[in-house]
Amino acid sequence: MNNWVTAVFSPTGGCSKIAAAIAGARMGARVDLTAPVTARHLAPGTPLLVVMPVYGGRLPAIAVQRLREIRGNDSPAIAVVVYGNRAYDDALLELRDVLTANGFKVVAAAAFIAEHSIARSIAPGRPDATDMELAVEFGAAVEAKLQVCTDTVAVPGNPEYRPLPQMPVTPHVTEACGGCGMCALKCPTGAIPSTNPRTTDAGKCILCMRCIAICPRQARILPPPVLAGFTARLNAIAAEPRQPELYL
Numbered sequence: 643m644n645n646w647v648t649a650v651f652s653p654t655g656g657c658s659k660i661a662a663a664i665a666g667a668r669m670g671a672r673v674d675l676t677a678p679v680t681a682r683h684l685a686p687g688t689p690l691l692v693v694m695p696v697y698g699g700r701l702p703a704i705a706v707q708r709l710r711e712i713r714g715n716d717s718p719a720i721a722v723v724v725y726g727n728r729a730y731d732d733a734l735l736e737l738r739d740v741l742t743a744n745g746f747k748v749v750a751a752a753a754f755i756a757e758h759s760i761a762r763s764i765a766p767g768r769p770d771a772t773d774m775e776l777a778v779e780f781g782a783a784v785e786a787k788l789q790v791c792t793d794t795v796a797v798p799g800n801p802e803y804r805p806l807p808q809m810p811v812t813p814h815v816t817e818a819c820g821g822c823g824m825c826a827l828k829c830p831t832g833a834i835p836s837t838n839p840r841t842t843d844a845g846k847c848i849l850c851m852r853c854i855a856i857c858p859r860q861a862r863i864l865p866p867p868v869l870a871g872f873t874a875r876l877n878a879i880a881a882e883p884r885q886p887e888l889y890l
Protein backbone atom coordinates (compact mmCIF):
# COMPACT_ATOMS: atom_id res chain seq x y z
CA MET A 643 0.00 0.00 0.00
CA ASN A 644 1.57 3.31 -1.03
CA ASN A 645 -1.42 5.61 -0.84
CA TRP A 646 -0.50 7.81 2.15
CA VAL A 647 -0.48 11.38 0.94
CA THR A 648 2.33 13.04 2.88
CA ALA A 649 2.37 16.79 3.51
CA VAL A 650 5.52 18.15 5.13
CA PHE A 651 6.87 21.61 6.05
CA SER A 652 10.57 21.04 6.64
CA PRO A 653 12.85 24.02 6.05
CA THR A 654 15.91 22.30 7.53
CA GLY A 655 15.13 18.60 7.11
CA GLY A 656 14.17 17.32 10.59
CA CYS A 657 10.49 16.89 9.72
CA SER A 658 11.34 15.23 6.40
CA LYS A 659 13.38 12.53 8.18
CA ILE A 660 10.52 11.73 10.55
CA ALA A 661 7.95 11.73 7.73
CA ALA A 662 10.03 9.30 5.66
CA ALA A 663 10.43 6.92 8.61
CA ILE A 664 6.74 6.96 9.54
CA ALA A 665 5.39 6.59 6.01
CA GLY A 666 8.06 4.20 4.69
CA ALA A 667 6.81 2.32 1.64
CA ARG A 668 3.28 3.61 2.29
CA MET A 669 4.30 7.07 1.05
CA GLY A 670 2.28 8.07 -2.00
CA ALA A 671 1.87 11.61 -3.29
CA ARG A 672 4.04 14.19 -1.52
CA VAL A 673 2.98 17.75 -0.81
CA ASP A 674 5.81 20.16 0.00
CA LEU A 675 4.30 22.79 2.26
CA THR A 676 7.39 25.01 1.93
CA ALA A 677 6.04 25.95 -1.52
CA PRO A 678 2.60 27.14 -2.63
CA VAL A 679 0.07 24.29 -2.77
CA THR A 680 -2.73 23.65 -5.23
CA ALA A 681 -6.10 22.74 -3.75
CA ARG A 682 -6.90 19.03 -3.58
CA HIS A 683 -9.57 16.77 -2.09
CA LEU A 684 -8.71 13.36 -0.68
CA ALA A 685 -11.03 10.37 -1.07
CA PRO A 686 -12.62 8.95 2.13
CA GLY A 687 -10.14 6.09 2.47
CA THR A 688 -6.93 7.93 1.58
CA PRO A 689 -4.76 8.62 4.64
CA LEU A 690 -2.98 11.98 5.00
CA LEU A 691 0.25 12.17 7.01
CA VAL A 692 1.16 15.72 8.04
CA VAL A 693 4.50 16.56 9.65
CA MET A 694 5.27 20.11 10.81
CA PRO A 695 7.86 21.79 13.03
CA VAL A 696 6.99 23.61 16.24
CA TYR A 697 7.73 27.35 16.23
CA GLY A 698 7.19 29.08 19.58
CA GLY A 699 4.85 26.32 20.69
CA ARG A 700 2.66 26.77 17.61
CA LEU A 701 2.64 25.73 13.95
CA PRO A 702 4.20 28.00 11.29
CA ALA A 703 1.23 30.08 10.09
CA ILE A 704 2.15 29.80 6.41
CA ALA A 705 2.27 26.00 6.67
CA VAL A 706 -1.21 25.98 8.20
CA GLN A 707 -2.48 28.26 5.45
CA ARG A 708 -1.15 25.85 2.79
CA LEU A 709 -2.41 22.78 4.62
CA ARG A 710 -5.92 24.25 4.50
CA GLU A 711 -5.83 23.67 0.70
CA ILE A 712 -5.88 19.89 1.33
CA ARG A 713 -9.39 18.80 2.16
CA GLY A 714 -10.60 15.43 3.38
CA ASN A 715 -13.88 13.61 3.16
CA ASP A 716 -13.86 11.91 6.56
CA SER A 717 -10.42 10.68 5.44
CA PRO A 718 -8.00 9.46 8.13
CA ALA A 719 -5.12 11.75 9.07
CA ILE A 720 -1.95 11.29 11.10
CA ALA A 721 -0.83 14.51 12.84
CA VAL A 722 2.86 14.78 13.72
CA VAL A 723 4.88 17.67 15.13
CA VAL A 724 8.66 17.80 15.45
CA TYR A 725 10.30 20.05 18.03
CA GLY A 726 13.76 21.02 19.17
CA ASN A 727 13.68 19.49 22.67
CA ARG A 728 12.12 22.48 24.47
CA ALA A 729 8.37 21.78 24.21
CA TYR A 730 5.64 21.42 21.63
CA ASP A 731 3.06 23.29 23.75
CA ASP A 732 -0.15 23.74 21.69
CA ALA A 733 1.22 22.76 18.27
CA LEU A 734 -0.11 19.20 18.16
CA LEU A 735 -3.58 20.29 19.28
CA GLU A 736 -3.50 23.06 16.68
CA LEU A 737 -2.61 20.53 13.97
CA ARG A 738 -5.36 18.16 15.05
CA ASP A 739 -7.88 21.03 15.06
CA VAL A 740 -6.85 22.27 11.59
CA LEU A 741 -7.12 18.76 10.15
CA THR A 742 -10.49 18.14 11.79
CA ALA A 743 -11.86 21.44 10.45
CA ASN A 744 -10.63 20.38 7.01
CA GLY A 745 -12.69 17.19 6.94
CA PHE A 746 -10.19 14.68 8.36
CA LYS A 747 -10.47 12.21 11.22
CA VAL A 748 -7.21 12.35 13.19
CA VAL A 749 -6.65 8.67 13.98
CA ALA A 750 -3.10 8.99 15.29
CA ALA A 751 -0.71 11.71 16.42
CA ALA A 752 2.85 12.04 17.62
CA ALA A 753 5.52 14.47 18.74
CA PHE A 754 9.12 13.72 17.79
CA ILE A 755 12.37 15.53 18.57
CA ALA A 756 14.94 16.88 16.12
CA GLU A 757 18.01 19.09 16.39
CA HIS A 758 16.95 22.64 17.23
CA SER A 759 17.22 24.39 13.89
CA ILE A 760 18.15 27.76 15.48
CA ALA A 761 20.35 26.55 18.38
CA ARG A 762 21.93 23.50 16.78
CA SER A 763 23.73 22.47 19.96
CA ILE A 764 20.32 21.60 21.42
CA ALA A 765 19.29 17.99 20.64
CA PRO A 766 22.24 17.39 18.28
CA GLY A 767 21.96 14.19 16.29
CA ARG A 768 18.20 13.91 16.85
CA PRO A 769 16.30 12.18 15.46
CA ASP A 770 18.73 9.40 16.44
CA ALA A 771 18.53 5.68 15.60
CA THR A 772 16.10 5.05 18.48
CA ASP A 773 13.81 7.91 17.35
CA MET A 774 13.85 6.61 13.77
CA GLU A 775 13.05 3.05 14.90
CA LEU A 776 10.13 4.36 16.93
CA ALA A 777 8.90 6.38 13.95
CA VAL A 778 8.96 3.23 11.78
CA GLU A 779 7.06 1.27 14.46
CA PHE A 780 4.56 4.13 14.80
CA GLY A 781 3.87 3.99 11.05
CA ALA A 782 3.26 0.23 11.22
CA ALA A 783 0.96 0.67 14.24
CA VAL A 784 -1.06 3.33 12.43
CA GLU A 785 -1.44 1.07 9.41
CA ALA A 786 -2.63 -1.77 11.69
CA LYS A 787 -5.12 0.57 13.38
CA LEU A 788 -6.49 1.70 10.02
CA GLN A 789 -7.40 -1.92 9.18
CA VAL A 790 -9.62 -2.00 12.26
CA CYS A 791 -11.06 1.46 12.96
CA THR A 792 -10.78 5.19 12.45
CA ASP A 793 -11.37 6.31 16.02
CA THR A 794 -9.95 9.77 16.66
CA VAL A 795 -7.32 10.51 19.30
CA ALA A 796 -7.04 13.17 22.00
CA VAL A 797 -3.78 15.14 22.22
CA PRO A 798 -2.38 17.56 24.81
CA GLY A 799 -2.48 21.31 24.39
CA ASN A 800 -4.38 24.38 25.54
CA PRO A 801 -7.38 25.17 23.27
CA GLU A 802 -6.55 28.83 23.83
CA TYR A 803 -3.34 28.51 21.87
CA ARG A 804 -0.26 30.50 22.80
CA PRO A 805 0.10 33.69 20.75
CA LEU A 806 2.08 33.28 17.53
CA PRO A 807 5.76 34.07 18.10
CA GLN A 808 7.29 37.35 16.92
CA MET A 809 10.70 36.96 15.28
CA PRO A 810 13.21 39.41 16.76
CA VAL A 811 15.72 39.37 13.88
CA THR A 812 16.24 38.33 10.28
CA PRO A 813 19.37 36.53 9.07
CA HIS A 814 22.35 38.76 8.34
CA VAL A 815 24.20 38.49 5.04
CA THR A 816 27.99 38.59 5.16
CA GLU A 817 30.50 39.57 2.49
CA ALA A 818 30.86 35.89 1.59
CA CYS A 819 27.56 36.13 -0.33
CA GLY A 820 28.11 35.43 -4.02
CA GLY A 821 24.57 36.45 -4.97
CA CYS A 822 23.72 32.99 -6.37
CA GLY A 823 20.07 33.38 -5.35
CA MET A 824 19.66 29.85 -3.97
CA CYS A 825 18.21 31.32 -0.76
CA ALA A 826 15.66 33.37 -2.71
CA LEU A 827 14.62 30.30 -4.70
CA LYS A 828 14.17 28.10 -1.62
CA CYS A 829 12.77 30.58 0.92
CA PRO A 830 9.37 29.13 2.01
CA THR A 831 7.81 32.58 2.44
CA GLY A 832 9.29 34.51 -0.47
CA ALA A 833 11.10 36.80 1.99
CA ILE A 834 14.28 37.05 -0.10
CA PRO A 835 13.94 38.93 -3.41
CA SER A 836 15.65 37.07 -6.29
CA THR A 837 16.69 40.46 -7.66
CA ASN A 838 18.55 41.27 -4.43
CA PRO A 839 19.27 38.14 -2.37
CA ARG A 840 21.44 40.15 0.02
CA THR A 841 18.28 41.48 1.67
CA THR A 842 15.46 39.92 3.68
CA ASP A 843 11.91 41.20 4.04
CA ALA A 844 11.38 41.27 7.83
CA GLY A 845 7.61 41.29 7.30
CA LYS A 846 7.75 37.92 5.56
CA CYS A 847 10.71 36.17 7.24
CA ILE A 848 9.65 33.51 9.77
CA LEU A 849 13.26 32.71 10.76
CA CYS A 850 12.84 29.12 9.58
CA MET A 851 16.63 28.88 9.09
CA ARG A 852 16.47 27.38 5.62
CA CYS A 853 18.53 30.12 3.95
CA ILE A 854 21.18 29.73 6.63
CA ALA A 855 21.20 25.93 6.29
CA ILE A 856 21.44 25.82 2.50
CA CYS A 857 23.74 28.75 1.64
CA PRO A 858 26.70 27.20 -0.22
CA ARG A 859 29.01 29.91 1.19
CA GLN A 860 27.58 30.04 4.74
CA ALA A 861 27.00 33.71 4.01
CA ARG A 862 23.69 33.91 5.86
CA ILE A 863 23.97 33.85 9.64
CA LEU A 864 22.13 34.87 12.76
CA PRO A 865 23.82 37.78 14.52
CA PRO A 866 26.23 35.95 16.90
CA PRO A 867 25.08 37.76 20.10
CA VAL A 868 21.45 36.89 19.31
CA LEU A 869 22.32 33.25 18.72
CA ALA A 870 24.45 33.08 21.88
CA GLY A 871 21.67 34.57 24.04
CA PHE A 872 19.03 32.29 22.54
CA THR A 873 21.23 29.20 23.00
CA ALA A 874 22.00 30.11 26.63
CA ARG A 875 18.29 30.47 27.40
CA LEU A 876 17.55 27.10 25.79
CA ASN A 877 20.46 25.40 27.54
CA ALA A 878 18.81 26.30 30.82
CA ILE A 879 15.45 24.72 29.96
CA ALA A 880 15.97 22.20 27.15
CA ALA A 881 19.18 20.33 27.86
CA GLU A 882 17.58 17.12 29.20
CA PRO A 883 16.69 14.87 26.22
CA ARG A 884 12.92 14.57 25.72
CA GLN A 885 11.34 11.41 24.33
CA PRO A 886 8.83 11.02 21.49
CA GLU A 887 5.16 10.82 22.45
CA LEU A 888 2.72 8.68 20.47
CA TYR A 889 -1.09 8.88 20.45
CA LEU A 890 -2.96 5.96 18.88
Ligand SMILES: Cc1cc2nc3c(=O)[nH]c(=O)nc-3n(C[C@H](O)[C@H](O)[C@H](O)COP(=O)(O)O)c2cc1C
Pocket residue numbers: 651652653654655656657658695696697698699700724725726727728729730755756757758759760848849850851
Ligand atom coordinates in the same frame (compact mmCIF):
# COMPACT_ATOMS: atom_id res chain seq x y z
C1 LIG B 1 11.39 30.01 14.54
C2 LIG B 1 11.59 28.72 15.28
C3 LIG B 1 10.90 28.50 16.47
C4 LIG B 1 11.08 27.29 17.16
N1 LIG B 1 10.35 27.07 18.30
C5 LIG B 1 10.50 25.90 18.97
C6 LIG B 1 9.72 25.63 20.15
O1 LIG B 1 8.83 26.38 20.55
N2 LIG B 1 9.99 24.49 20.84
C7 LIG B 1 10.96 23.61 20.45
O2 LIG B 1 11.20 22.63 21.16
N3 LIG B 1 11.64 23.80 19.27
C8 LIG B 1 11.43 24.91 18.54
N4 LIG B 1 12.11 25.11 17.35
C9 LIG B 1 12.93 24.02 16.80
C10 LIG B 1 12.21 23.27 15.67
O3 LIG B 1 10.90 22.94 16.04
C11 LIG B 1 12.96 21.99 15.28
O4 LIG B 1 14.32 22.26 15.10
C12 LIG B 1 12.39 21.33 14.04
O5 LIG B 1 12.98 20.08 13.91
C13 LIG B 1 12.65 22.10 12.75
O6 LIG B 1 12.11 21.37 11.67
P1 LIG B 1 12.86 21.24 10.26
O7 LIG B 1 14.25 20.67 10.56
O8 LIG B 1 12.03 20.26 9.49
O9 LIG B 1 12.94 22.59 9.68
C14 LIG B 1 11.96 26.30 16.66
C15 LIG B 1 12.65 26.54 15.46
C16 LIG B 1 12.46 27.72 14.77
C17 LIG B 1 13.18 27.92 13.47
